[in-house]
Amino acid sequence: MMSGSTQEEEELPVNHTGPKGVINDWRRFKLDSLDQTVPQSKKELLRQMSSPREDDKERLNRKMSVQEYEMIQEEDERCLKHYRKQCMQEMHERLSFCPAFEEVYELESGDAFLEVIENEHRLTLVIVHVYQPGVKGCEQLNSCLDCLALEYSSIKFCRIDAVAAGASERFTPEVLPALLVYKASELLGHFLAVTKHFNEDFFATDVEGFLNEYGLLPKKEFTACADDEDEGEDVE
């Protein structure tokens, strides 16, 4: 939902999804392609179409030019494979460029909590454990998060004592321990009494599995197929 990052500002504003996403992917493929059949004049056209001028009202309603339609042809599969890999690698890199953390941070006050939520890097996931000493499950959850903090260095894990936060009215013992998940100041996940989802004895892997179910953790695997491109597809 954030509109731009330092990386994105350098790029031409394009669509990534839907039919316009396909058109822009095709344009980029023709521009970047190893295939030498695209002459310089056509490349210039592709660049122009990628960033329509605001004042060209007639052009705005039409997304592809006649000359571009003429450029569509059967493409070299080898070039296509290279391009697809490149696309995904770039996306992965774009998302992996962010600060790294090693431990769970103790937030001493409500202000510290707000500071973390609002000021972390827009790509950094912030997971806050709201606890109270003596409440069942809090200590166990703390140990689990200590482990996960080592494994997921891109995530900033924090914990805050509900009383220290001045939030003990909202975070009463019945709803503790609670996990709050934020990114770019946005609340992504909100789990009160989170231990009700686990057994009496639970471990880091249980917490990890739980967060994964909601799509909240980064993928540990690189896309499974990036290196397996030469295997034949089974057509049943």
Place this chain on the structure above:
Amino acid sequence: MGEMEELRKEMENLKDQITAARKTFQDTTLQEAASGVTVVGRVQLKTRKTLRGHLAKIYAMHWGTDSTLCVSASQDGKLIVWDSITTNKVNAIPLKSSWVMTCAYAPSGNLVACGGLDNMCSIYNLKGKDGNVKVMRELAAHTGYLSCCRFLSDTEIITSSGDCTCVLWDIETGTEKMVFAGHQGDCMSLGVSPDFKFFISGACDFTAKLWDIREAQCRQTFSGHESDINAIGFFPNGNAVITGSDDATCKLYDLRADQELITYQDSSIMCGVTSLAASKSGRLLLAGHDDFNVNIWDMLKSERVGVLAGHDNRVSCIGVSSDGMACCTGSWDSFLKIWN
């Protein structure tokens, strides 16, 4: 030049008159009517399955009517039919062109279709006699890219195109039965009404149009968006239309009131909407944005109640099954996920 100016003025006048006429029928707003309804509360969906097999960005997906099978189209030049429960690949269909923009599953489950920069809609028979999936028809007549297609039956399909028209095809003869012309910009998406009598189209002229299929006529036009409409769908009861636009908002238009009921927008959302799906009850709207994020809206209260796949923005397309039990998302990293 004088005449053009006059005509332009007349057109603006007519538009104002239409807007005024619509307003006189408006006796309440959606917000007022829904004020007694309690908010839905935070919606947090869980991944139930991951479908692995594609090699590149998923461009489109569509559920079959049995709510179990679904078809996906990817930049890797393949259509894959999945069993979303077992996660098995039922069919893997190689396409002639990698630049596929849309795919569709026939209500019968016998056929799938796709199309894209090849300007054609290709129909595949899944239930061929020898068990192989082959191209059954190539519907070629559009002079622009194929942005969307939806089956009416095994014999009829509707397509929308970058040539600004939509077409109803006779699949058996491979010919155009009706051409729906009227949009002033590329048609980006279409949706068929629950009773199969009407369809709606969203285009780059910032409008949505309701078409009577048999009469080949545009019945209603809805404006208000400030940029291209990329995604469109019927509200589950068929009485309203939901649109998603590059202006970063979604709108709900009521067919009988012939006007916009509400705009789903938030000042923190600046990225265009490129896909959308409503829950079966119509209470929730899932809006997929071009930055690969999905926002979940309470449609009655016009409040954001959640996001999908919170960590990495990866979602490139979405679809809700007809039984309303699951949502499927395709992503740029080649996977599809089933959520509920």
